[in-house]
Amino acid sequence: MAKSYEEINARIARGEAVVLTADEVSRMAAEASPAEIARKVDVVTTATFGAMCSSGCFINFGHTSPPLRMESITLNGVPLFGGVAAVDAYIGATEVSPDDPSYGGAHLIEALVRGDELLLKARGKGTDCYPRREIETWIRKDLVNEITMVSPRNAYQNYAAATNTTDKVLHTYMGSLLPRKGNVNYSTSGQLSPLLNDPYLRTIGVGTRVFLAGAQGFVSWRGTQFNTEKPRNDRGIPESNAATLMLTGDVKQMSADYLRAAYYEKYGVTLYIGIGIPIPVLDEDMAAAVSVRDRDIPALICDYGTEGHPAIARTNYEALRSGFVEIAGKKTRTAPLSSLKKAREIAQALKAQVASGVFPLAAPVQALPERSAVSSLPVRERSR
Amino acid sequence: MREKYVLEYSSAVVDEPVVYTLIKRFDIKVNILRAEISSGQEGSMLVELEGESEKLAASRDYLASLSVSLMPISRSLSVREDSCVHCGACTGVCFSGCLSMEREAWELQVDRDKCIACALCVEACPFGAIELKFGE
Numbered sequence A: 001m002a003k004s005y006e007e008i009n010a011r012i013a014r015g016e017a018v019v020l021t022a023d024e025v026s027r028m029a030a031e032a033s034p035a036e037i038a039r040k041v042d043v044v045t046t047a048t049f050g051a052m053c054s055s056g057c058f059i060n061f062g063h064t065s066p067p068l069r070m071e072s073i074t075l076n077g078v079p080l081f082g083g084v085a086a087v088d089a090y091i092g093a094t095e096v097s098p099d100d101p102s103y104g105g106a107h108l109i110e111a112l113v114r115g116d117e118l119l120l121k122a123r124g125k126g127t128d129c130y131p132r133r134e135i136e137t138w139i140r141k142d143l144v145n146e147i148t149m150v151s152p153r154n155a156y157q158n159y160a161a162a163t164n165t166t167d168k169v170l171h172t173y174m175g176s177l178l179p180r181k182g183n184v185n186y187s188t189s190g191q192l193s194p195l196l197n198d199p200y201l202r203t204i205g206v207g208t209r210v211f212l213a214g215a216q217g218f219v220s221w222r223g224t225q226f227n228t229e230k231p232r233n234d235r236g237i238p239e240s241n242a243a244t245l246m247l248t249g250d251v252k253q254m255s256a257d258y259l260r261a262a263y264y265e266k267y268g269v270t271l272y273i274g275i276g277i278p279i280p281v282l283d284e285d286m287a288a289a290v291s292v293r294d295r296d297i298p299a300l301i302c303d304y305g306t307e308g309h310p311a312i313a314r315t316n317y318e319a320l321r322s323g324f325v326e327i328a329g330k331k332t333r334t335a336p337l338s339s340l341k342k343a344r345e346i347a348q349a350l351k352a353q354v355a356s357g358v359f360p361l362a363a364p365v366q367a368l369p370e371r372s373a374v375s376s377l378p379v380r381e382r383s384r
Numbered sequence B: 001m002r003e004k005y006v007l008e009y010s011s012a013v014v015d016e017p018v019v020y021t022l023i024k025r026f027d028i029k030v031n032i033l034r035a036e037i038s039s040g041q042e043g044s045m046l047v048e049l050e051g052e053s054e055k056l057a058a059s060r061d062y063l064a065s066l067s068v069s070l071m072p073i074s075r076s077l078s079v080r081e082d083s084c085v086h087c088g089a090c091t092g093v094c095f096s097g098c099l100s101m102e103r104e105a106w107e108l109q110v111d112r113d114k115c116i117a118c119a120l121c122v123e124a125c126p127f128g129a130i131e132l133k134f135g136e
Helices: A005-013 A022-028 A034-040 A105-114 A284-290 A317-321 A340-356 B018-026 B053-065 B120-124
Strands: A019-021 A043-051 A056-060 A072-075 A078-080 A088-092 A100-104 A118-123 A134-139 A147-154 A161-163 A170-172 A175-177 A183-186 A209-212 A215-222 A245-250 A259-264 A268-280 A298-303 A311-316 A324-327 A330-336 B002-009 B029-037 B043-050 B069-072 B077-079 B099-102 B107-110 B130-132
Touching: A019 A022, A019 A340, A022 A043, A022 A284, A022 A340, A034 A284, A043 A340, A056 A105, A078 A088, A078 A105, A088 A105, A100 A105, A100 A259, A100 A268, A105 A118, A105 A259, A105 A268, A147 A268, A161 A175, A161 A311, A175 A183, A175 B120, A183 A317, A209 A245, A209 A340, A268 A284, A268 A340, A298 A317, A311 A317, A311 A324, A317 A330, B018 B029, B018 B053, B053 B069, B077 B107, B120 B130
Parallel strands: A019 A043, A161 A298, A183 A330
Antiparallel strands: A043 A268, A056 A088, A056 A147, A072 A078, A072 A118, A118 A134, A147 A245, A161 A183, A170 A175, A209 A215, A209 A268, A215 A245, A259 A268, A298 A311, A324 A330, B002 B043, B002 B069, B029 B043, B077 B130, B099 B107
8 A cells, every 4th residue: 555745744734644753663563564554654754863074064154345255264263165156165064273173164063053153264365346355253143144054975874883903092983993893883873764764765865855953954965975886685775884865954943952063082073963854654665664673784893993994794783782792702892973862852853843744745856876886086197 | 898089199299108008007908090190290090999987987087188189980070961962982982881871761871980080981072071080
């Protein structure tokens, strides 16, 4: 029995829709078949709250009088990318202050969301249409035009777990990795994670409305490093890093409850973002997909002490969540890097929004690519 | 009884054989878990003291008489609740078992008595939420 988006939205409008979180539907699946779930459940909410380095936002400061073509721009000492029109700039989450490498773009974005005041300094050459040469002023989110998040790569589908076989502590974007496989860090909300509940991206594509740090945002494109070519298990779940999403949303509508700047020791600055995606249970196949449990999700454990980060063990998220896994016979402690507590809060918040009708569902305007591979960068001579 | 303290020494006491006195005069088992002491300078030491309660009390008085400050380890470590998002990054480096995830609500739980003041968590926390008072 198939359901259309229109039927689901009509049920939401009548207040009859059954909306569950992905955790709730996974528990239900212990006793209910996909056919029953497809009949009873209309929408399943998924969520994640983790570090997403490839994030940032465009900001339009508005023109001063006389105007300046902003070329060299800093905000609280953090350089912005100013190679777009006169008063547009891009705040990259991982850009850092030359004076303080633990403070960067992610902190600016969080401060903007919180409504803090930030010191803007900019210089230009001075031209006929933009005669001013420099500016120094304090900005705030209500004193600038648009602040639009455009994050090239968010919501990674099944990012691999990390360990370290060397004799030294490694400071990585997967956290502090203790020597000689002293720990395993993983970063996923597992059975609650958006792209693990729709592994072939049937319902998630260009134009899909998403919960983006408390605002309503959209999937604007495939994320960078989008990869469909990873081996999949019998549920269709890729064994490691696969699909990604490019997300867009209004930073002025976001909440610091769901967006936090972070600093990984001796690695750098990154941004934790809360993302939620509602998945319509269109048919039995989708019902089976959203019923996924942590034990069904494969995880590779990669060695960050070896170039190329080769996988040295295989496990699943139920095992990682247990607190210990075995690597080659050695019992190793595991720790999460993304907050499951926050992800659950987002899934619940999104569930309430979908059920109340303020978060309508729609079919993607265009599907994400069915085939897309990732290549590495060759270091080479120029072609003749 | 067993108690864990961070001892803070002034430079005047660094030459005093404090640990020897604790053992010899007060019959205390002293387990030094971490120490940063150099002669002529200030020092910090994390110790576990084990003994009868009256003898422990007497040894605390002895330390106080030397102006060695005693801070129970439970007050050395603090986690700022407004900064912590309960991600769990700190639990990966905490091999003493002080920091761990509660596996129902997935919240950080802190068993301060297990802290050994290694400070790895302070570096591992992506939000700068953990403070450890030891030295400095």
